[in-house]
Amino acid sequence: MSPTTELVIARHGEAACNVAGTVGGENGCTGLTDLGRHQVDRLAARLAAEHAARPYAVFYTTPRLRVVQTAEIITHALRLAPTVEPELRGPDHGDADGRPWADVKTAFQGPPQHAPDRPFAKGSESWNQYLDRATKALQRILDQHNGQRILIAAHGETIEAANNLLLGLPRTACLRLGFVTDHASVTRWQRPTNRFGRTIWQLVAHNDSRHLEPRQ
Numbered sequence: 001m002s003p004t005t006e007l008v009i010a011r012h013g014e015a016a017c018n019v020a021g022t023v024g025g026e027n028g029c030t031g032l033t034d035l036g037r038h039q040v041d042r043l044a045a046r047l048a049a050e051h052a053a054r055p056y057a058v059f060y061t062t063p064r065l066r067v068v069q070t071a072e073i074i075t076h077a078l079r080l081a082p083t084v085e086p087e088l089r090g091p092d093h094g095d096a097d098g099r100p101w102a103d104v105k106t107a108f109q110g111p112p113q114h115a116p117d118r119p120f121a122k123g124s125e126s127w128n129q130y131l132d133r134a135t136k137a138l139q140r141i142l143d144q145h146n147g148q149r150i151l152i153a154a155h156g157e158t159i160e161a162a163n164n165l166l167l168g169l170p171r172t173a174c175l176r177l178g179f180v181t182d183h184a185s186v187t188r189w190q191r192p193t194n195r196f197g198r199t200i201w202q203l204v205a206h207n208d209s210r211h212l213e214p215r216q
Contacts, residue, residue: 003147005191013039014183015066025097029065039184040070044077046211051078057148062088071153087137090155091130094123113174134161156181166201185209
C-alpha cells in the first residue's frame with residue numbers, strides 16, 4: 001500500500017491585531033502577543049514530539065508577521081526550516097487593513113463570508129476569490145508531497161480553505177456553516193490507502209488545542 005499523506009495545519013498564536021479587533025493584513029499585523037508566544041511554545045513542543053516519532057517532510061508558512069513569528073518558534077523546536085508560500089497568506093483586505101473589524105463588518109453588513117462573491121472593502125478580495133487562491137496553493141502542496149507528512153503554519157482562513165477543499169464543499173457553503181479555530185490549534189487530515197488501493201481524505205482532528213490545557 002502507498003504511504004499515508006498527512007496534512008497538519010497549525011494556526012498562529014494570539015496576535016496584537018486579534019486582541020485589538022483590527023484587520024490584520026500586511027499593515028495591520030504587528031505580530032504575536034506575549035500570550036501568543038506562550039501558546040506557540042506549547043504548540044511547538046507538541047509538534048516536536050510528533051516530529052521525533054515520525055518526522056514531517058516539509059514545513060510551510062505564510063508571509064504575514066504573526067505567522068512568520070509562529071513559524072520561527074516551531075522551527076527552533078523542530079529544526080525544520082519553513083518554506084514561505086505567499087499564496088497561503090490570509091485574505092487581501094485592501095482599504096480595510098488596519099481598521100477595526102467592527103466598522104468593516106458594519107459597513108459590509110456582516111463578515112466577508114456573508115456575501116462571498118463581493119469584495120468587503122475597496123481593493124479587497126471577495127471571500128471566494130480568497131478561497132480560490134488558497135485552495136489552489138494547498139492542492140499544489142498536496143500534489144508535490146503525496147505520501148508525506150506536511151506541516152503548515154497559517155491562518156484560521158487557511159484551515160477553512162483546506163476544509164472546503166478536502167470536504168468538496170460548494171462555493172455557497174459559507175452561507176450556512178463555518179469552522180471555529182482557536183489560536184495555536186491543530187487541524188489534521190490524513191489520506192491512507194486501503195488494501196483495495198482506494199484513498200479517501202479523513203478529518204482526524206479539528207481545532208485541537210489539548211496542548212494548551214493547564215498541565216496537571
